[in-house]
Amino acid sequence: MGLLRRSNHSKGDGVVASERAKAILGEVPGCEAIGDCRPRHRGRVAGIVESIKLVPRPDTIRLEITISDGTGEISGVWFGHHRIGGLDLGERVMFEGTVGSPGAGKLEILHPTYQLLGRPGDNGS
Numbered sequence: 246m247g248l249l250r251r252s253n254h255s256k257g258d259g260v261v262a263s264e265r266a267k268a269i270l271g272e273v274p275g276c277e278a279i280g281d282c283r284p285r286h287r288g289r290v291a292g293i294v295e296s297i298k299l300v301p302r303p304d305t306i307r308l309e310i311t312i313s314d315g316t317g318e319i320s321g322v323w324f325g326h327h328r329i330g331g332l333d334l335g336e337r338v339m340f341e342g343t344v345g346s347p348g349a350g351k352l353e354i355l356h357p358t359y360q361l362l363g364r365p366g367d368n369g370s
Contacts, residue, residue, distance in 0.1 A: 267315030273339050280316030284346035290319055291339040294332060319352040337362035
């Protein structure tokens with residue numbers, strides 16, 4: 246498994262990163278807090294891209310883009326993709342789809358519908 250990139254602000258200054266991520270709560274109508282998501286239910290969440298990973302598989306590659314809203318983290322997962330245009334570290338994004346739980350305390354949405362929301366502080370959101 247290869248971690249392509251990890252946001253500089255996600256772990257180094259956790260309090261600041263958490264406040265930045267929490268600022269997105271309430272900005273996107275109809276979104277719930279990631280911490281409130283339940284597996285096997287549809288979810289619509291918004292957060293800041295914290296990490297991007299490529300995970301090699303025997304038949305394909307798995308792209309995991311993890312977002313945070315300050316209440317938790319969830320990964321959007323795509324098979325057969327090396328990159329999703331516009332989904333870069335620090336970008337705000339909305340994911341929508343059925344929430345899964347591949348392990349204790351982990352949440353993911355396979356091939357989520359997504360909407361780019363811009364970088365924090367952008368006026369065009």
